[in-house]
Amino acid sequence: MPAQHVTLEYFPDLPEALVEILAHTRHITVLTGAGVSAESGIPTFRDAQTGMWARYDPMALASPEGFEHDPETVWKWYQWRRQLIAENRPNAGHEALARLQGPVQKLTLVTQNVDGFHQLAGSEQVLELHGNIHRNICSVTGRLIDADWVRQHEDLQPPPSPHHSRGLARPGVVWFGEALDSATLDAAFEAAANCDLMLVVGTAGAVQPAASIPVVAKERGARMIDINPERSELTGLADWHLAGPSAKWLPVLVDKLTAAR
Ligand code: BJW
Numbered sequence: 001m002p003a004q005h006v007t008l009e010y011f012p013d014l015p016e017a018l019v020e021i022l023a024h025t026r027h028i029t030v031l032t033g034a035g036v037s038a039e040s041g042i043p044t045f046r047d048a049q050t051g052m053w054a055r056y057d058p059m060a061l062a063s064p065e066g067f068e069h070d071p072e073t074v075w076k077w078y079q080w081r082r083q084l085i086a087e088n089r090p091n092a093g094h095e096a097l098a099r100l101q102g103p104v105q106k107l108t109l110v111t112q113n114v115d116g117f118h119q120l121a122g123s124e125q126v127l128e129l130h131g132n133i134h135r136n137i138c139s140v141t142g143r144l145i146d147a148d149w150v151r152q153h154e155d156l157q158p159p160p161s162p163h164h165s166r167g168l169a170r171p172g173v174v175w176f177g178e179a180l181d182s183a184t185l186d187a188a189f190e191a192a193a194n195c196d197l198m199l200v201v202g203t204a205g206a207v208q209p210a211a212s213i214p215v216v217a218k219e220r221g222a223r224m225i226d227i228n229p230e231r232s233e234l235t236g237l238a239d240w241h242l243a244g245p246s247a248k249w250l251p252v253l254v255d256k257l258t259a260a261r
Contacts, residue, residue, distance in 0.1 A: 035202020
């Protein structure tokens with residue numbers, strides 16, 4: 001079935017065929033990206049005007065080489081983002097996904113985001129592909145660093161690592177060129193291969209291997225919904241593109257699914 005472009009003009013109407021799918025779906029796998037947190041006041045990565053990377057070079061900041069070259073700038077960028085996250089809250093989109101845990105037999109929530117907003121909204125067992133910004137790890141050993149240690153050494157930016165004499169504290173996230181946690185990634189691909197509905201929310205679909213997760217779902221016969229105000233690299237794969245912000249569309253989708261059961 002070709003993708004149907006449902007525009008905001010028709011919001012909150014959903015086509016009958018989609019309501020029918022929602023009524024009978026048994027396993028939903030969700031992949032979220034930066035767009036799901038946009039309405040929480042967290043800038044996305046690549047949105048031209050407001051994206052965090054319009055002002056910074058992503059390769060310089062989100063890579064091990066960038067950290068090695070200028071650890072202070074990278075550490076301060078992440079401290080700025082941590083502060084922004086602490087000052088903001090999950091939005092209606094995160095909350096709708098948390099409510100989705102009730103009515104479907106199986107829900108697998110996979111996120112590329114590091115902000116922890118899905119968990120804060122009440123989602124359980126979130127597969128965090130790119131780590132979590134609230135954790136710190138040793139730049140040499142990768143071992144977790146206690147939050148108290150970081151607080152005690154916060155005059156140094158970044159603080160030293162307690163685990164290695166040449167190590168520094170760095171955020172516990174996955175940078176370009178680094179491997180994703182294999183158990184987390186395997187679980188995400190398995191959920192994609194076994195779901196009957198793939199919901200893609202707020203991602204440009206430009207970063208691998210995350211962008212391949214919906215591809216696997218489609219190859220294995222799942223239907224796919226893409227929620228994004230713009231077309232992304234994954235929109236062409238979708239059976240339905242809900243063109244608009246996820247904080248508007250996700251509550252509608254979850255309400256329709258709940259009512260159809
Ligand atoms: C809304 C909205 C609203 C706006 N509502 N929507 C194959 C081919 C080519 C390259 C590669 C490949 N495999 C690997 C690579 C290299 C690389 C890669 O993918 N490069 C590409 C740039 C081409 N991948 C890697 O390096 C990965 N590692 C790896 O593969 O390792 C292999 C290995 C194996 C064994 C040993 C060693 C290595 C790692 C990727 C890590 C990505 N990390 C980051 C930073 C995380 C930490 C942090 O947050 O600082 O993850 S990069 C950044 O991109 C971040 C995001 O999670 C990720 C995805 O971004 P996302 O979510 O799509 O955000 P945006 O901003 O791009 O898009 C937002 C979207 O929202 C837009 O579409 C808007 O329209 C939309 N939107 N408002 C809904 N209200």
